[in-house]
Amino acid sequence: xxxxxxxxxxxxxxxxxxxxxxxxxxxxxxxxxxxxxxxxxxxxxxxxxxxxxxxxxxxxxxxxxxxxxxxxxxxxxxxxxxxxxxxxxxxxxxxxxxxxxxxxxxxxxxxxxxxxxxxxxxxxxxxxxxxxxxxxxxxxxxxxxxxxxxxxxxxxxxxxxxxxxxxxxxxxxxxxxxxxxxxxxxxxxxxxxxxxxxxxxxxxxxxxxxxxxxxxxxxxxxxxxxxxxxxxxxxxxxxxxxxxxxxxxxxxxxxxxxxxxxxxxxxxxxxxxxxxxxxxxxxxxxxxxxxxxxxxxxxxxxxxxxxxxxxxxxxxxxxxxxxxxxxxxxxxxxxxxxxxxxxxxxxxxxxxxxxxxxxxxxxxxxxxxxxxxxxxxxxxxxxxxxxxxxxxxxxxxxxxxxxxxxxxxxxxxxxxxxxxxxxxxxxxxxxxxxxxxxxxxxxxxxxxxxxxxxxxxxxxxxxxxxxxxxxxxxxxxxxxxxxxxxxxxxxxxxxxxxxxxxxxxxxxxxxxxxxxxxxxxxxxxxxxxxxxxxxxxxxxxxxxxxxxxxxxxxxxxxxxxxxxxxxxxxxxxxxxxxxxxxxxxxxxxxxxxxxxxxxxxxxxxxxxxxxxxxxxxxxx
Numbered sequence: 001x002x003x004x005x006x007x008x009x010x011x012x013x014x015x016x017x018x019x020x021x022x023x024x025x026x027x028x029x030x031x032x033x034x035x036x037x038x039x040x041x042x043x044x045x046x047x048x049x050x051x052x053x054x055x056x057x058x059x060x061x062x063x064x065x066x067x068x069x070x071x072x073x074x075x076x077x078x079x080x081x082x083x084x085x086x087x088x089x090x091x092x093x094x095x096x097x098x099x100x101x102x103x104x105x106x107x108x109x110x111x112x113x114x115x116x117x118x119x120x121x122x123x124x125x126x127x128x129x130x131x132x133x134x135x136x137x138x139x140x141x142x143x144x145x146x147x148x149x150x151x152x153x154x155x156x157x158x159x160x161x162x163x164x165x166x167x168x169x170x171x172x173x174x175x176x177x178x179x180x181x182x183x184x185x186x187x188x189x190x191x192x193x194x195x196x197x198x199x200x201x202x203x204x205x206x207x208x209x210x211x212x213x214x215x216x217x218x219x220x221x222x223x224x225x226x227x228x229x230x231x232x233x234x235x236x237x238x239x240x241x242x243x244x245x246x247x248x249x250x251x252x253x254x255x256x257x258x259x260x261x262x263x264x265x266x267x268x269x270x271x272x273x274x275x276x277x278x279x280x281x282x283x284x285x286x287x288x289x290x291x292x293x294x295x296x297x298x299x300x301x302x303x304x305x306x307x308x309x310x311x312x313x314x315x316x317x318x319x320x321x322x323x324x325x326x327x328x329x330x331x332x333x334x335x336x337x338x339x340x341x342x343x344x345x346x347x348x349x350x351x352x353x354x355x356x357x358x359x360x361x362x363x364x365x366x367x368x369x370x371x372x373x374x375x376x377x378x379x380x381x382x383x384x385x386x387x388x389x390x391x392x393x394x395x396x397x398x399x400x401x402x403x404x405x406x407x408x409x410x411x412x413x414x415x416x417x418x419x420x421x422x423x424x425x426x427x428x429x430x431x432x433x434x435x436x437x438x439x440x441x442x443x444x445x446x447x448x449x450x451x452x453x454x455x456x457x458x459x460x461x462x463x464x465x466x467x468x469x470x471x472x473x474x475x476x477x478x479x480x481x482x483x484x485x486x487x488x489x490x491x492x493x494x495x496x497x498x499x500x501x502x503x504x505x506x507x508x509x510x511x512x513x514x515x516x517x518x519x520x521x522x523x524x525x526x527x528x529x530x531x532x533x534x535x536x537x538x539x540x541x542x543x544x545x546x547x548x549x550x551x552x553x554x555x556x557x558x559x560x561x562x563x564x565x566x567x568x569x570x571x572x573x574x575x576x577x578x579x580x581x582x583x584x585x586x587x588x589x590x591x592x593x594x595x596x597x598x599x600x601x602x603x604x605x606x607x608x609x610x611x612x613x614x615x616x617x618x619x620x
Contacts, residue, residue: 002447005434013117020113022053027062032071043101078123098200128404129433130160136168139415140601143188154199156430162206167215176219182599189268206275209258217245227287246283249305279323299330334363346370350388354396361400368404369397373425376412377476379548382468386425394432405433456533470516473559477503505567513560524549580614
């Protein structure tokens, strides 16, 4: 029996079984309130999906053979499940009922109606287990997909969700900002907030309030608030989008501008938390605020503006949260921020150490550790590197008394990765934050494969884990080469040149092309062979991976063509015209996949990149 996350205590009989009948009832104890009744209906729906029959839901006393949901007045997240000859009994509070339901469904997925006698006791190691989803860097999800994401979060007992917003909310008077983004509407946010609440998830607002306001501060309307002058005249560029733009904190309009965004966005949520971000203020002191920062110090300039933001949030009844990267540069300033602050300590390296975690622990700060699913800037996530990063950051969180783990899913370079590919990293974060038990990567892969694909597909996740090392030319490199040719070469951006040279100048990578693409093709065939044995959800996921694998193969060929023509002064091995056609045909099918989960948003930017490369290939 495979369960994710791993329960605290679990014992299961191999000989004795209880037969769950279609005649059984789901019985709530008489004291169950409205929220528990809604969650009982979720159990009824899930049983219908898994077992194929519907059970009646009622309140009162159970009979033999029923599923009894006994709701206590406790307020923690612990629960118990017992299966014996009398039936299935769940003992929990209204908060933990949803987690008990999710564990029971994982059991029923594997046992069917013939449920082994078992005893399960469970409670989380960390009180806050979050997922952070980027909805601003090119891809804006549909509401239906966000609800599907919430369902998956709930299945894995993740109790917080943050959506990263820079320019993709329908703020009033912001039409120049969001006009090409298909933004999320206030009604969608409120509907998602309600949907999450029933499923045990706290939806927390998160918007950029200091830096990473690239599209906002490039508009004619708001460019005067940007630290860098004349930035609105530069063409859109994904590389620059990662590094710029920061607010000019010396402009008297900057703080009211941010407060206006906060005040419009905050009332859409029932939570009392608000993530103001305030990370990666790379431009601070380099432009309009240079003289001010030189006078008082960049550290003081940073902390004074953040304190103003915090005080505003506290005044409107919010507990502020912020990323911890800048404050790590000035650890003595932690104590200057309000006691209500929660720091979000991020590190995405598979080789991360506990240095930053110790810093926040030594400062007696309230903090989360924040690893990542490593899906950004590539077609398919690097799931093994993500598991190493997530498990280490979670271990540091447990050892140094963090209050939570916030697992991040960014969308750098147009968010080309299919959002459902982040599910493995999502589940890894759930395992490592709910439980202190560290599963080996192989054991995690097996459990995930059985639960998401089927018992006949135990190797599915392990096959996906083999993909990343075979991608010789990742998506970020493909984007950077194009941007260097059309913009950064003339501008003289040395950082981009060094990156492009490092990615494309190696003849060894060209020599690996055939073997890497053959291996990718083999993984694709093995995954597709599993599809016949998989669940409907698993089939959908496998077919999406098959498409992305074709994309990886084509990008490898494209990268090799760039290397040979630009660095080795030779002709590409493939036919440029044929490769151009294959890229265009692949893009057609990729667009269809995009539209299954996302609004149109900035899909046109990905289209522009592929069309540019098709034209470039045909010009060779």
